[in-house]
Amino acid sequence: MNSNTFRMPAAVLLATGAVALLTAPPALATGGGGAGAGGEGKAGAVVLRAGLDVGLLNKTVHVPLKATLNEVSAPATAEKTALTVTLDGVEGNKPVSVLRADVATSKATADKNRAEAEANLAKASVHVPGLPLLSLVEVEKVTSKAVCEAGKKPVASANVLGKVTALGKKVTLSAGGPTKLEVPGVGVVNLELSGTQTTSTTAAAVALRLKVSVNPLNLNVAQVDGEIVLAEAHCETPAGPAPSSAPPAADPDIKPQTGTGSGSGTGSGIASGVTADANLAETGGGSLTPYVAGGALFLLGIGGVALLVTRRGRAS
Numbered sequence: 001m002n003s004n005t006f007r008m009p010a011a012v013l014l015a016t017g018a019v020a021l022l023t024a025p026p027a028l029a030t031g032g033g034g035a036g037a038g039g040e041g042k043a044g045a046v047v048l049r050a051g052l053d054v055g056l057l058n059k060t061v062h063v064p065l066k067a068t069l070n071e072v073s074a075p076a077t078a079e080k081t082a083l084t085v086t087l088d089g090v091e092g093n094k095p096v097s098v099l100r101a102d103v104a105t106s107k108a109t110a111d112k113n114r115a116e117a118e119a120n121l122a123k124a125s126v127h128v129p130g131l132p133l134l135s136l137v138e139v140e141k142v143t144s145k146a147v148c149e150a151g152k153k154p155v156a157s158a159n160v161l162g163k164v165t166a167l168g169k170k171v172t173l174s175a176g177g178p179t180k181l182e183v184p185g186v187g188v189v190n191l192e193l194s195g196t197q198t199t200s201t202t203a204a205a206v207a208l209r210l211k212v213s214v215n216p217l218n219l220n221v222a223q224v225d226g227e228i229v230l231a232e233a234h235c236e237t238p239a240g241p242a243p244s245s246a247p248p249a250a251d252p253d254i255k256p257q258t259g260t261g262s263g264s265g266t267g268s269g270i271a272s273g274v275t276a277d278a279n280l281a282e283t284g285g286g287s288l289t290p291y292v293a294g295g296a297l298f299l300l301g302i303g304g305v306a307l308l309v310t311r312r313g314r315a316s
Contacts, residue, residue: 041115041238130221154203187214
């Protein structure tokens with residue numbers, strides 16, 4: 001089994017100032033711009049994120065401790081599989097192993113069509129300074145996943161599978177709100193189960209969030225306060241491919257209608273979709289012209305005869 005260990009001296013961490021507790025997912029790497037720059041989506045994942053404030057018995061200062069395990073971000077593809085993270089300089093300058101796990105992986109990918117992130121943790125135990133023998137929390141398996149695809153609604157999921165113990169006691173987690181565990185002489189842990197959040201363009205998931213307040217009074221540690229997040233994933237939808245600027249192709253089954261007549265004004269003199277062969281009046285006569293002319297001559301003859309008879313009657 002591969003195991004990577006990260007060590008961060010407390011003296012270096014002191015220079016960073018007070019630790020801001022996690023209330024939102026961390027800022028994503030932009031890769032030179034947001035979703036509008038090049039159209040790529042964004043994604044990030046982390047197996048463990050800890051922001052702790054450690055109060056020491058023999059000092060008036062508080063030591064801020066920050067730790068992350070397998071934090072990745074995209075555009076591009078990133079994956080990490082380290083199994084342990086360790087902090088130095090608190091318990092008599094001895095390493096404090098914050099996390100031990102059989103499986104600890106995170107992965108993030110993003111391009112112009114899809115952004116996705118996931119984090120997985122199995123057979124894991126979390127420790128805090130002052131409690132070297134007692135696990136703050138132990139989990140069998142926690143996972144989170146966020147998927148943001150162009151043209152689709154973002155999706156987030158998180159799961160806590162198997163048994164969970166906190167400060168040595170089995171905990172039954174509820175989706176209705178945080179579960180509070182208090183151990184006299186040790187402290188209080190609030191565990192919040194599987195939180196997800198989605199918008200029209202983003203998704204975020206956290207498998208397990210712990211708010212910690214313990215007072216071990218051991219190994220020069222008076223108080224430990226802060227928050228620890230297990231299995232976090234988040235993404236932002238890419239802009240997607242740019243729409244084509246070419247005009248739509250003409251339907252081959254639709255033929256344009258044209259007129260052959262002439263007229264005055266700006267129009268063609270023929271309504272759209274109607275041709276010159278629709279029995280409209282044409283210069284030079286139409287198919288009814290002979291009948292109309294014959295009728296007119298017949299009526300003219302009758303009128304002439306009537307006029308002649310009338311004149312003769314007057315003369316006599």
